[in-house]
Amino acid sequence: MMCCICKEKEATVHLTQIAGDKMQKVDLCEECAKNKGVNDPAGFSLADLLLGLGASQEIEQSAGGAELKCPKCGFTQADFKKAGRLGCADCYNTFAEGLEGLLKTMHKGVRHVGKVPAALQQSRDTAERLKTLQKKLAKAIEDENFEQAAILRDEIKQMGNKTGNATSTKAD
Numbered sequence: 326m327m328c329c330i331c332k333e334k335e336a337t338v339h340l341t342q343i344a345g346d347k348m349q350k351v352d353l354c355e356e357c358a359k360n361k362g363v364n365d366p367a368g369f370s371l372a373d374l375l376l377g378l379g380a381s382q383e384i385e386q387s388a389g390g391a392e393l394k395c396p397k398c399g400f401t402q403a404d405f406k407k408a409g410r411l412g413c414a415d416c417y418n419t420f421a422e423g424l425e426g427l428l429k430t431m432h433k434g435v436r437h438v439g440k441v442p443a444a445l446q447q448s449r450d451t452a453e454r455l456k457t458l459q460k461k462l463a464k465a466i467e468d469e470n471f472e473q474a475a476i477l478r479d480e481i482k483q484m485g486n487k488t489g490n491a492t493s494t495k496a497d
Contacts, residue, residue: 326352328353330354330361336352336353336354337354337355338358349409393420395419397413398416399412400416402420405420448488454484455484462474
């Protein structure tokens with residue numbers, strides 16, 4: 326089994342945390358375990374390992390040493406360090422400064438976009454393209470650029486035929 330952190334060496338330290346019904350496992354090589362302070366129980370936090378290798382320290386540093394507390398649920402930095410997760414949606418705003426850097430290292434971005442089925446994405450793209458064409462058509466008519474308007478009108482009709490929608494335009 327490979328180390329969860331460096332993903333290069335064989336894991337020799339295996340940690341398991343059970344909280345309620347959930348079990349989390351972390352496998353570390355000897356060097357990564359020493360770097361994370363696993364041999365020093367006072368300096369080790371499993372939440373740090375699972376949440377980005379030093380997440381709670383990053384949040385504490387961004388707060389400038391002052392103890393932040395969520396106004397809605399009362400969750401603190403210490404609670405985050407213990408649990409490895411936040412208390413409510415408002416915690417993301419309260420701890421935003423420290424979390425942004427942490428989330429950037431863990432994910433592609435800081436905004437959740439989710440997944441979209443291919444067919445739905447295609448229909449969204451088509452609808453967006455149609456709106457853009459209609460705006461360009463309206464602008465061409467307004468500018469009395471009738472040649473461009475005719476080209477745009479034909480393209481809109483062609484898109485309507487492909488999708489099976491009867492699309493009416495202002496130039497008809």
